[in-house]
Amino acid sequence: MRARPWxxxxxxxxxxxxxxxxxxxxxxxxxxGFPLGQWxxxxxxRARKTGPTPAARALTAIDPWWNPPWGMTWQRAYQ
Known part of the structure; x- marks a missing residue:
């Protein structure tokens, strides 16, 4: 994946x-054409390792549960 502005x-x-x-x-x-899932x-x-980044804050504004403390498999099934 090539670098893109966040x-x-x-x-x-x-x-x-x-x-x-x-x-x-x-x-x-x-x-x-953008690999959204990978990104x-x-x-x-990154958010789990370093804390909130500007991108993480923007994603939280879109969907507060974009990075849940439980597994994404469960989150996808719930959605």
Missing amino acids: RTAVEHAHAFAETHGHLAVPHDTVLD LNKQRY
Whole structure:
């Protein structure tokens, strides 16, 4: 995955959430050529390791449960 500004990635996340109502995105999800699922997984990992980043704060504003303390498999099933 090539580097992209996080704001562009957040725009893709926002578009997905507007359509689906959540950010429990499967890892292999690609939206308009952008690997959204992979990017969100990386953001979850970063947020858990380093704390909230600007991207993490923006994602929380879109979907408060984008990075739940429980597993994403459960979150996807719930959604």
